[in-house]
Amino acid sequence: MKKFTKAIIFFLAIVAPLLIVTVALRQPPRDNSQLEALRAGYPVRHQSGVDHSKMEILQKDFTNPHEITAACLSCHTERGVELLHSAHFAWEREAFIPGRGVTYLGKKNLLNNYCTGVQSNEGSCMKCHAGYGWNSKEFDFGNPLNIDCVVCHDNTGTYAKATGGGGYPVMGAGGPDFKAILGSMGLPKSENCGNCHFLGGGGNNVKHGDLEMALLKAGRNVDVHMGVDGAHMNCVDCHSAENHVMKGRYYGVSSTNDNRLSCEECHTGFPHQKTILNEHSVKVACQTCHIPVYAKVNPTKMYWDWSTATRKKDGKGYEIKDAEGNQIYASIKGDFVWQKNVVPEYAWFNGTADHHLLTDKVDTTQAFLKINTLFGEYRDRNSKIIPMKVHRGKQPYDTKNLTIIQAKLWDKEQGKGALWLDLEWERAIEEGMAYVNMPYSGKHDFIATEMYMPVNHMVSVSSEAVSCKECHTRENGRLASLTDFYMPGRDRNEWLDISGKLLLIMSFAGIVVHAAIRIMASRRRAMNHQL
Amino acid sequence: MKKHKKVYVYQGFERFWHWNQALLIFILAITGFEIHSSYKLLGFETAVEIHNKAAWGFIILIIFAIFWHFTTGEWKQYIPTTKNLMAQAQFYLLGIFKNAPHPTQKTLLSKLNPLQRLVYLGLKLLVIPVMVISGLLFMFYRYPHGTQIEMINIDNLEIIALIHTAGAFAVMAFVLVHLYLITTGHTITSNLKAMITGWEDLDGVETDENDNDDQQTKTTGNGSE
Secondary structure (H helix, E strand, O other): HHHHHHHHHHHHHHHHHHHHHHHOOOOOOOOHHHHHHHHHHHOOOOOOOOOOOOHHHHOOOOOOOHHHHHHHHHOOOOOHHHHHHHHHHHHHHEEEEEOEEEEEEEEOOOOOOOOOOOOOOHHHHHOOOOOOOOOOOOOOOOOOEEOOOHHHHHOOOOOOOOOOOOOOOOOOOOOOHHHHHHOOOOOOOOHHHHHHHOOOOOOOOOOOOOHHHHHHOOOOOOOOOOOOOOOOOHHHHOEEEOOOOEEOOOOOOOOOOOOOEEEEEEEEOOOOOOOOHHHHHHOOHHHHOOOOOOOOOOOOEEEEHHHHHHOEEEEEOOOEOOOOOOEEEOOOOOOEEEOEOOOOOOEEOOOEEEEOOOOOOOOOOOOEOOEEOOOOOOOOOOOOOEEEEEEEEEEEEOOOOOOEEEEEEEOOOOOOOOOOHHHHHHHHHHHHHHHHHOOOOOOEEEEEEEEEEEOOOOOOOHHHHHHHHHHHOOOOOOOOOOOOOOOOOOOOOOHHHHHHHHHHHHHHHHHHHHHHHHHHHHHHHHHHHHH | OOOEEEOOOOOOOHHHHHHHHHHHHHHHHHHHHHHHOOOOOOOOHHHHHHHHHHHHHHHHHHHHHHHHHHHHHHHHHHHHHHHHOHHHHHHOOOOOHHHOOOOOOOOOOOOOOOHHHHHHHHHHHHHHHHHHHHHHHHHHHHHOOOOOEEEEOOOOHHHHHHHHHHHHHHHHHHHHHHHHHHHHHOOOOOHHHHHHOEEEEEEOOOOOOOOOOEEEEEEEOOOOO
């Protein structure tokens, strides 16, 4: 019986704890059912209920693009009015911004850190407007016939707007084949979106860094959603639209926390097997871990210094390219810095933003001017840490009136003050400021600027997600700049740590001394005993 | 003069509890200080996982231990007393070197000397509860609720984290000294043997019957020769 007890005690004391530890540490088998269901849902191809090539009204020989819109609206009777209110056409949104009240802001009137703004340059910029004929302030935003339906719905990939045409395509000979194009009309493809959203800022990947032409052909290693060897999703699979209002926000132009697109809509709030990862979502956006780098294929512009523009060689403008072929200087634009495989910077963001307006004063005491401001902090329940591209640069400003300068950059011909043609600042500034009805003191300089662009695309495969230690580390972690909260593994109280270590050292020293005296005393006793 | 008697001092559960607690504290310390970025060993992710699981093991063990303490009345072992407190301190500081006898006699009814009573009581009533509560807050300041993750109203983890860190240092200091004091029994290994087998040579006679209060005076010898 006693032997039996010993065996039981042995089991309880040694084997049972080991068993418990083993069971506790056992990894549960991966359960991918949620992801598999999503994957199974996407290959279902959208079957259009209409074959536009069978529509007689679309087979005419169009000489005027407005007539195309009229033809579209003859069937889709209510879509025109719908479009008039969409951001793709109006280029502004109604938004309440604390401190400003109700505002109407958008690409139409906002600044950006690239070409400063569209005003006075409409003829060129409106190549990316979903409309026809926005050449000047006189453009009629209330006329549905000014809408360009084709630019988004062409499924042949052959439609193109003319350069410097204020949004018009070339018509007739040398123009696109409208019979084929109108016959193909359907849901937008990624190519349609990409024509503007990939090429914005003057070239491929210049602006966003996470949106570029390579996404059309790249694999899952670049973008896990759009990868041709994966789900091969289209932009509109996520950026769905109701009455032409697309889901998703870009905070270079948006200000409010609504109609945002979130990963959770498909992936739910519990996408991970490990609860602790799901729990991170209280404070950390999915993108923060799942987009470890952006600009994975082609470089993106990180810095744009307008102050060096207008330099000439032999009386002419010139450009310099680096070894990879990136333009690092252009007389018409200034100096650039390009980067590839960029590690994002991070910020707290609650979905609301403010923007520096043309009428706002420049604060020259600050190290740099924020073109846009993303609101958020740790204590704010709606804030999460997001990854962003920070685009830095130098923009012209009026040193007396202390406002950012909107220069005239583009015109069809030389001699009208366009910077890109005449390479002369003063005239370009005068023309531009006159266009926006702003005074110009005659004195300008350049001010350092930053623009914050949340990174949402080029989501990596899960195995490449940011690992714990990249943030939970003492020094140089990814979140080193976000200091308004305590993060285990990164933060500590130095005094507490020093005191704690001292306590341990003193305890140990005390033990050593005590033990030494004990040993010596016992030896002496033993010697005395022998004597 | 020697009145030794082999006595079954530590019951099965007591030893089971003690050694598992030792193991868990060891695991919690190793992983905890890695999470604190004091060193690299298992990797942050693994360390967190093990730390959280060991924490649950620790809590379960504590619940059983509390039950055991109350049902067996063993909790009375921790009632603090000032009697012989100074004598015990003097023993550790001086007497022990002269091979003086332990001022407090270990009996079944009083296994702990006055210093031990104080320290263990502090551990049980202060340090461990503080560690468990701050640890639970760490784990559950955000938690799954329905289809989303909810959060309790904590503006800053810092105070919780610092308390947890301070507690960890305190426990580590305790463990260090505790390990050393194992060697201060009748023989170097007698305390260790007792906690492993449950049996220990105790001084005095009729240990089971002895009253707590009149033992100290009876101490006449020791078994260290």
